[in-house]
Each structure stands twice: as C-alpha cells, then as structure tokens.
Amino acid sequence: MSDAFLGLFGFLAALGLIALGLPVAIAMGVIGGLGYWYLNGWMGVAYILGSSPFEAIFPYSFSVIPLFVMMGVFASHAGLSRSLFDVINAFIGHRRGGLAITTVGASAFFGAICGSSLATVATIGRVALPEMKRHGYDASLSTATVAAGGTLGVLIPPSVLLVIYGLLTQSSIGQLFIGALLPGLLGALLYAAAIAVRVRLRPDLAPSAERHGWSERLTRLGQVWQVVLLFALVIGGIYLGWFSPTEAAAVGAVGAFFLALFSGELTRETLKASVFETAGLTGMIFFILIGAGLFNFFLENTGLPQLLIEQIRSSGMGPMAVMVLILVFYVVLGCFMDSMSMILLTVPLLAPVALELDFDLIWFGIVVVTVAEIGLITPPIGMNLFVVQASAGDVPMKTVMKGIFPFILADIVRLALLVAFPIIVLWLPGQAF
Amino acid sequence: MNILAGLARGLITALAALGVIAYGLAALVTVADIIGRRFGLPIEGVVDLVQLFVVGGAWLVMPYAFLSAAHVSVDFLVENMPRGLAVPLKLFAGVLALGLLGLMLWQGFLTFRTRTMFGDTSQQLGIPIAWYWYPLLVGLAVSLIAVVVELTASLRREARA
Amino acid sequence: ETTLKISHYLPSVHGIHTDFIVPWTEQITECTGGEVQFEIFPAGTQLGNVARQQEQVMAGVVDIAHGLHGIPRGRFPRTSLIDMPFLTDSAGAASYALWELYPDYLAEEYKGLKVLALHAHNGGLLHTNEKKVETMEDMDGLRIRTPSPAVSEMLSYLGADPQGLPPGEVYESLQRGVIDGTVFPWDPVKSFGLNEVLNYHLDLGAYTVSFFYVMNQRSYDALSDEAKACVDQYSGDALVSQFGDWWDSWDVPGREEAIAAGHEITELSDEERARWEETLQPMMDSYLQTVKDAGVDNADEIYQAMQDKIAEYEASRQN
Ligand code: NA
Ligand code: NA
Numbered sequence: 001m002s003d004a005f006l007g008l009f010g011f012l013a014a015l016g017l018i019a020l021g022l023p024v025a026i027a028m029g030v031i032g033g034l035g036y037w038y039l040n041g042w043m044g045v046a047y048i049l050g051s052s053p054f055e056a057i058f059p060y061s062f063s064v065i066p067l068f069v070m071m072g073v074f075a076s077h078a079g080l081s082r083s084l085f086d087v088i089n090a091f092i093g094h095r096r097g098g099l100a101i102t103t104v105g106a107s108a109f110f111g112a113i114c115g116s117s118l119a120t121v122a123t124i125g126r127v128a129l130p131e132m133k134r135h136g137y138d139a140s141l142s143t144a145t146v147a148a149g150g151t152l153g154v155l156i157p158p159s160v161l162l163v164i165y166g167l168l169t170q171s172s173i174g175q176l177f178i179g180a181l182l183p184g185l186l187g188a189l190l191y192a193a194a195i196a197v198r199v200r201l202r203p204d205l206a207p208s209a210e211r212h213g214w215s216e217r218l219t220r221l222g223q224v225w226q227v228v229l230l231f232a233l234v235i236g237g238i239y240l241g242w243f244s245p246t247e248a249a250a251v252g253a254v255g256a257f258f259l260a261l262f263s264g265e266l267t268r269e270t271l272k273a274s275v276f277e278t279a280g281l282t283g284m285i286f287f288i289l290i291g292a293g294l295f296n297f298f299l300e301n302t303g304l305p306q307l308l309i310e311q312i313r314s315s316g317m318g319p320m321a322v323m324v325l326i327l328v329f330y331v332v333l334g335c336f337m338d339s340m341s342m343i344l345l346t347v348p349l350l351a352p353v354a355l356e357l358d359f360d361l362i363w364f365g366i367v368v369v370t371v372a373e374i375g376l377i378t379p380p381i382g383m384n385l386f387v388v389q390a391s392a393g394d395v396p397m398k399t400v401m402k403g404i405f406p407f408i409l410a411d412i413v414r415l416a417l418l419v420a421f422p423i424i425v426l427w428l429p430g431q432a433f
Numbered sequence: 434m435n436i437l438a439g440l441a442r443g444l445i446t447a448l449a450a451l452g453v454i455a456y457g458l459a460a461l462v463t464v465a466d467i468i469g470r471r472f473g474l475p476i477e478g479v480v481d482l483v484q485l486f487v488v489g490g491a492w493l494v495m496p497y498a499f500l501s502a503a504h505v506s507v508d509f510l511v512e513n514m515p516r517g518l519a520v521p522l523k524l525f526a527g528v529l530a531l532g533l534l535g536l537m538l539w540q541g542f543l544t545f546r547t548r549t550m551f552g553d554t555s556q557q558l559g560i561p562i563a564w565y566w567y568p569l570l571v572g573l574a575v576s577l578i579a580v581v582v583e584l585t586a587s588l589r590r591e592a593r594a
Numbered sequence: 595e596t597t598l599k600i601s602h603y604l605p606s607v608h609g610i611h612t613d614f615i616v617p618w619t620e621q622i623t624e625c626t627g628g629e630v631q632f633e634i635f636p637a638g639t640q641l642g643n644v645a646r647q648q649e650q651v652m653a654g655v656v657d658i659a660h661g662l663h664g665i666p667r668g669r670f671p672r673t674s675l676i677d678m679p680f681l682t683d684s685a686g687a688a689s690y691a692l693w694e695l696y697p698d699y700l701a702e703e704y705k706g707l708k709v710l711a712l713h714a715h716n717g718g719l720l721h722t723n724e725k726k727v728e729t730m731e732d733m734d735g736l737r738i739r740t741p742s743p744a745v746s747e748m749l750s751y752l753g754a755d756p757q758g759l760p761p762g763e764v765y766e767s768l769q770r771g772v773i774d775g776t777v778f779p780w781d782p783v784k785s786f787g788l789n790e791v792l793n794y795h796l797d798l799g800a801y802t803v804s805f806f807y808v809m810n811q812r813s814y815d816a817l818s819d820e821a822k823a824c825v826d827q828y829s830g831d832a833l834v835s836q837f838g839d840w841w842d843s844w845d846v847p848g849r850e851e852a853i854a855a856g857h858e859i860t861e862l863s864d865e866e867r868a869r870w871e872e873t874l875q876p877m878m879d880s881y882l883q884t885v886k887d888a889g890v891d892n893a894d895e896i897y898q899a900m901q902d903k904i905a906e907y908e909a910s911r912q913n
Pocket of ligand 1: 110111112113114116153154155156157158159
C-alpha cells in the first residue's frame with residue numbers, strides 16, 4: 001500500500017470510529033498512533049506519544065482558550081449575558097431571527113479581540129446559547145450560528161494566519177489586513193442573510209418578541225453599562241497598545257469575574273457551576289488538540305497533502321478549475337488539520353501554482369485563509385461544531401450539523417463572489433497604497 | 434466499590450477545581466504585569482509563568498472532562514443501531530481510551546525523565562521543566578481512573594435501561 | 595535505496611530551506627546516484643517544533659535535524675558561549691570559530707550524533723518603531739521583543755524591558771505599540787514584513803545565535819561506504835565555509851527594503867559600544883560562571899579560543 005493511499009485509508013478509519021460513537025479526540029489519536037506506528041515502527045510512535053501531548057498544549061498563544069472560556073462562563077453565570085441579550089432583544093427582538101443575527105455580529109466583533117476560532121466559539125457559545133434558548137430559538141439555528149460565527153474573526157486583525165501567509169509569500173501584511181476587511185464584512189452579511197432566509201422559511205425556529213418602546217430600551221441599556229465597559233476596555237486596550245491580543249483574554253477573564261462578583265449574582269452555587277463548566281469545556285478542547293496533533297503526525301508522514309497538490313499542479317487544467325480544486329482540497333484537509341498547520345504546509349507549494357496562473361497573491365491569501373476556516377464547520381469533522389456542541393451541553397450533534405448547512409452555503413456563495421470578483425479583496429488595498 | 438468510586442470522583446473534582454484556580458492565576462499574573470509595566474514594575478518572565486499555570490490547569494482538568502464525558506462524539510449513527518450493540522461499543526471505546534491514555538502516560542514518563550535529565554528549564558525564568566510535567570503525569574494517571582469510573586457508571590445505566 | 599528524513603523549524607520559504615538544505619540533499623542524491631533520497635519536514639509540520647530538533651534526531655524519529663542551540667536552553671553550554679555579547683557580528687567568523695573548536699572543545703555535546711555543520715547568523719540589530727536609540731539612556735524602559743534568554747538579560751542590563759513573544763505576533767504588537775521594538779537580524783525583519791511597522795534600526799552587532807545541522811550516528815553508520823563518502827564530501831568544511839555568504843545574502847533584502855522605505859539605520863558609535871561592553875561586563879562574568887556551574891570547567895579557555903579563532907578569521911579576510 002503506498003503511503004498516500006494509507007493516508008486516505010487512515011482518514012476513512014478515523015471517520016469509521018467516529019461513526020461508531022467514539023469520542024472524536026480518541027478516534028483521531030488512536031488512528032494517528034496506529035498509522036504512525038505502521039509507517040515508522042515502535043520507536044517512532046513511542047517518541048511522539050511521549051512528547052506530542054505535552055507540546056500540543058504548550059504554546060503561549062493557547063492561553064487565550066481557557067481564559068476566554070472563563071470570561072464567557074462567568075459572564076453567563078453572573079447574569080451579565082442575560083441582561084446584555086435582554087437589551088438586544090428590546091431593540092431588535094421584534095425582528096424575526098434578530099438574536100441570531102446579533103450573535104453573528106458579536107462573533108465578528110469578538111474577532112477583533114481574539115485570533116482563535118475555538119476560543120471565539122466557546123466564549124460566544126457560553127454567552128449566547130442559553131439566551132437564544134430562553135427566547136425560544138431552536139437549537140439547530142442557535143448552535144450553528146455560533147459555530148459559523150467563530151470563523152469570521154480570522155479575517156479581522158488580530159490574525160496570526162494572515163501574518164503567516166504574508167511571511168510565506170512575502171506579500172505585504174498591511175495590504176492583507178486591509179484586503180481582508182470587505183471579505184470579512186461580506187461573510188457576516190451573508191451569514192445574516194442565511195439566517196433571515198432560514199427563519200422566513202421556518203418561522204418556528206425563531207419566535208419574534210413584542211416590540212419594545214424607546215423608554216424601556218434606554219432603561220435596559222442603562223443596566224448593562226458594566227458589560228459595555230468591559231468590552232470597551234478589552235478592545236480599546238488592544239488598539240491603544242496597552243496589552244497584546246493574547247493578554248486581552250486575561251483582562252477579559254479577570255474583568256468578568258469582578259463584574260460577576262459585584263453584581264451579587266456570584267453565589268456559591270454559580271461559582272461552583274462556573275468552575276466545573278470551565279474544567280469540562282477546556283479539558284475537552286485541549287484533548288481534541290492532542291488527538292488532532294497525533295493524527296497530523298501520521299497524515300504528514302503519508303505525504304498525502306503534497307501528493308494532492310502535485311496532482312492539482314500537473315493536471316493542466318484552466319485557472320478556474322484549479323481554483324475550485326484548491327478550494328475543495330482545503331475544505332477536506334480542514335477536517336483534521338488546524339488552519340495554521342494547513343497554511344504553513346500548503347501555501348509554499350500552492351503559491352507558485354497561483355503565480356503561474358496569474359492570481360494576485362493578496363487575493364489568493366484572503367481566499368485561502370477564508371476557505372481554511374470553512375473546514376472548521378463542515379461535517380462530519382469540524383472543530384467548531386464540536387466545541388459548540390460541548391458548550392451547549394444538551395444538544396445532539398445531529399441537530400448542530402443539520403443547522404450548519406445554510407451557513408456552509410453562505411460561505412460557498414462568498415467564495416464564489418471572491419473568485420468571480422477579486423475586486424472585493426483588491427479595491428481597499430488599492431485605495432490605501 | 435462504591436466507596437472507591439466516590440473517592441475517585443472526589444479526587445477528580447478537586448483536581449478540576451485546582452486546575453481552574455491555575456487558569457485564574459495565569460489571568461491574574463498577566464493583568465498584574467499589564468498594570469505593573471505602566472509603572473515600570475513589570476513581572477519578570479510573565480510568559481513562563483502564564484505557560485506554567487495554563488499547562489498545569491489544562492492537565493489537571495483533563496480527568497474531569499473524561500469523568501463528565503465532556504468529550505464530543507457524533508451520536509446520530511449510534512442512535513439508529515440495535516440496542517444490543519451499545520454495551521460492546523461502550524467497552525470498545527473505553528478500552529481504546531485506556532490504551533491511548535496508558536501509552537501516553539508510559540511514554541510521557543520516559544520523556545519526562547529524559548528532559549529532566551537534560552536539566553531543561555523554562556526560557557526566561559529558568560523554572561525546572563519538571564514543574565510543567567508533573568501536572569501532565571498526574572492528569573494522565575487520574576484520567577485513566579476517570580475513564581474506568583465513567584465506563585462503569587454508564588454500563589450500569591445501560592444495564593438498568 | 596534509503597530515504598532519510600530531515601526536520602527543521604523554519605518555513606519552507608526561508609533561505610535555510612531553499613539555499614542550504616534542499617540543494618544539499620540534491621547534491622547527495624546525485625552523488626549517490628539516487629541511492630539516498632530525502633524527505634524534508636519544515637515548520638508547520640508536527641516535526642517542525644523548534645524545541646524538539648535535537649531530541650528527534652537523537653531518538654531516531656528523523657535522521658537529520660537543523661535546530662537552535664539555545665532552545666531548550668542549557669543543552670549546549672559549551673557551544674552557546676558563542677552567544678556572548680560583542681563576540682562577533684559576522685556569521686562567517688562565528689561559523690568558522692564553531693567549526694574549528696568543534697573537535698577539541700565542543701564534541702562532547704554531540705554524542706550519538708554525526709555533526710554535519712555548525713553555524714551562526716550575522717549580528718542582530720535593535721529595530722524600533724517610534725523611538726530612535728543611540729545611547730543606553732534611550733533604551734530606558736523600552737519594551738523590546740527578544741529571541742533568547744541571553745539577549746533578554748543583556749537588554750535588562752541596558753535598562754530595557756525584554757518581552758518574550760512568538761515571532762508571528764511581533765508585527766501586530768509593533769503596529770499597536772504593545773512593544774517598542776524588537777531584536778532580530780535583518781532576515782526575519784524582511785520575512786515577517788516588519789519594515790512596514792518599523793522606523794529605526796540600530797546596528798549594534800552585539801550578539802549572534804548559533805545553529806546545529808546533525809545526523810543520527812546510527813543512520814549514518816547504516817549508509818553504504820559510497821553514501822557515507824558523499825555525505826562527508828558535501829558536509830563539514832564544504833558547508834561551513836558557505837554560511838558567511840549565505841547569511842549576508844539572506845540579510846540583504848531586509849536592509850535594502852528598510853533603506854528604500856527611508857528608514858534611519860544607525861551604527862553604534864565606538865564610545866557608546868565601549869560603555870555598553872563595560873555595563874555588560876558583570877553579565878558576561880555571571881554567564882561564564884553559569885556555564886562553569888553546569889560542569890564546563892574550561893569555559894574560560896573555550897571563550898578565549900573562540901575570540902582567537904574569530905580574530906584569525908578576520909585577519910585572513912583582511913589579506
Ligand atoms: Na481576529
Ligand atoms: Na470539516
């Protein structure tokens with residue numbers, strides 16, 4: 001069996017174990033370990049089993065995950081998110097699907113603080129899911145909204161992915177940041193449109209509230225000034241240079257804790273619940289990172305990604321066909337690999353292909369980074385789907401996956417627009433430079 | 434048996450609480466550094482400390498994630514399978530989890546010994562690397578117990594159903 | 595036919611990958627008539643972790659690895675004496691000194707490994723965004739990103755506030771003013787696009803950082819005699835003598851880009867350099883002491899030998 005074929009086989013075997021109901025992290029870890037064993041013998045697999053769990057969660061930048069999760073959990077248990085969503089509901093609750101559309105906006109906004117999709121999903125999920133549930137939203141709509149919203153932040157600085165892409169292709173990072181703005185906004189608008197269409201077809205998914213008067217809206221707004229202050233502090237602090245995006249997570253966590261403390265809602269019970277929710281959720285996210293790490297060791301060793309790229313390169317097809325193949329390639333690879341490894345591994349191989357076909361590298365970068373994130377929400381394996389399911393607690397995976405399709409459709413529309421009209425990416429950088 | 438399971442649960446929840454406290458310390462150290470450096474009093478080696486607390490926290494909460502079955506799985510295919518398959522599948526999943534965790538613990542211990550033998554330390558403060566490894570060893574060892582406790586409880590539920 | 599695995603921690607667009615490792619593998623494949631093939635794992639692969647290169651090659655997970663001596667810190671106390679401040683700012687000189695000292699002074703640190711090359715980069719610079727630095731006083735309280743503990747300690751002595759930060763986060767931290775500057779050679783300034791967010795560059799030539807390129811001894815022994823001869827022919831002196839020119843050429847684009855952008859590049863003045871060296875003397879003494887405490891009794895001797903070899907190299911270049 002050729003190595004690349006073995007890679008494909010391992011991919012299917014992992015899917016098989018997952019279909020049997022095994023925890024995703026265990027399935028990836030076991031297949032990754034067995035595959036690596038087969039390819040490199042016992043010494044090789046022994047080394048990675050001993051060292052990769054440690055390395056998988058060691059990077060400093062991962063500290064944002066538990067700290068933002070804590071922020072979300074405290075905000076939720078202290079009733080902070082409840083009052084925040086009551087305000088939003090007072091303003092736009094009478095429009096059907098308004099809370100879901102607001103959640104998309106909040107995710108994009110949170111993307112300006114946080115560079116990690118998983119942390120965004122876990123944080124927004126803890127805040128928004130219980131509230132949408134309380135307002136009668138169907139779980140398939142609310143969970144999918146949060147999972148999809150998590151992918152928006154990657155195009156909004158801070159974005160380490162765009163920096164890395166700039167490094168690999170020697171394109172201007174400033175231009176990449178500016179070029180990402182319209183596609184990011186477009187993504188949010190298309191998600192909102194997907195929600196609007198869906199609730200029009202199925203009004204029972206999102207009941208509309210009665211319309212609130214302006215006096216009540218303003219009274220409610222006055223009650224959430226602390227939460228608004230916390231967000232202003234976290235975002236403002238980053239843009240004023242007080243702290244780095246990674247440090248912002250700590251500011252958010254400490255801030256949310258003290259707000260909860262002074263709101264008087266932080267009882268013994270809610271504190272206990274907050275602690276154990278944080279424990280369960282972060283333990284699960286970190287173990288997925290470990291399992292995916294093991295699987296990636298195996299996948300890289302099979303040379304499967306390189307082989308697929310070689311096929312694309314030598315296919316002799318036209319630019320459009322190649323572009324479509326590249327997009328499909330990323331969505332499939334995105335099942336198992338994190339976006340950072342994918343970009344580092346594939347862009348040096350694909351950028352020359354893009355240049356041969358006369359693609360603009362800034363445009364290519366925005367498209368590639370966008371599509372790398374889509375893998376996070378496509379079934380059967382999508383990290384954002386798993387994290388949102390864990391955040392929701394009591395929602396079957398079936399429900400989450402059912403709700404995600406309109407958002408995947410919205411992403412396909414976005415990619416089609418970006419490919420058909422590169423000007424969406426290139427117009428703003430053209431103005432600025 | 435019930436007493437043992439109760440003890441194990443107590444240990445696992447205590448570790449989880451300790452882990453979340455470690456996260457809290459990571460946040461506090463960072464905030465102290467952000468405020469301190471405005472007054473020329475930065476906390477030296479803050480990155481090392483944050484990593485220590487976050488890595489420590491992550492491994493200490495790990496058993497709790499196994500105990501509370503927080504690890505996500507895809508459920509809809511299993512739901513449609515015959516009832517009789519539920520127990521063998523649970524056992525199969527449990528055995529694989531134990532095997533994977535057990536190998537990680539065993540090989541992790543060997544790697545831990547190599548790294549401490551080299552005298553590895555953290556980059557800025559020179560904290561002995563062993564301090565970053567103890568939580569991993571404890572977390573993996575107790576995770577093995579957590580898998581067993583959770584598996585027994587869930588098989589019992591299956592038997593009653 | 596044998597396939598050897600090579601791992602390193604740099605992105606596959608870096609000169610280390612494109613100018614050094616890939617051509618080296620091609621030479622050997624050709625020399626052996628295709629008997630020896632290579633598979634390279636750069637940054638982004640699971641084998642591309644900077645801290646694991648030495649360990650991977652020792653464990654035989656890869657056959658050949660290229661890595662940094664300083665991460666994890668303390669594993670190569672002898673070799674790392676080349677990190678001492680103001681020893682040299684020339685990649686050529688530092689690489690020459692390391693290779694000359696290797697058989698007699700450094701070999702002990704590479705047991706079980708076949709050392710293919712040792713090298714070091716050109717002297718690093720201090721790059722700042724808002725504040726122009728010319729004297730020690732200008733450094734006071736500046737938040738500077740640093741690549742290693744040795745440089746962190748040096749900056750602390752000079753009054754700055756060193757920050758550890760992953761290289762990928764430097765751009766945004768500079769852009770937002772979370773840090774005031776960074777210590778880097780020119781080459782990462784170019785590859786991370788930092789000239790977009792920097793204004794001043796102080797050429798202080800105060801430190802270098804060294805690298806190893808090593809092969810697992812068992813992997814080497816398992817090769818046929820012809821293959822061994824090929825590896826030997828293209829490694830050692832053949833490689834080490836090229837690093838001076840390589841590092842110069844990798845640094846040129848960053849420097850030219852800065853000049854084109856109208857940035858100010860300043861040399862550290864001679865009087866100022868003397869002040870810095872004086873201020874750093876206690877640090878150098880304590881660094882040597884740390885190395886001695888780690889069991890390297892002849893640390894002073896090695897340090898002296900490095901200085902001699904560097905002088906020898908500079909003298910040979912003058913002629
Ligand atoms: Na972002
Ligand atoms: Na996917």
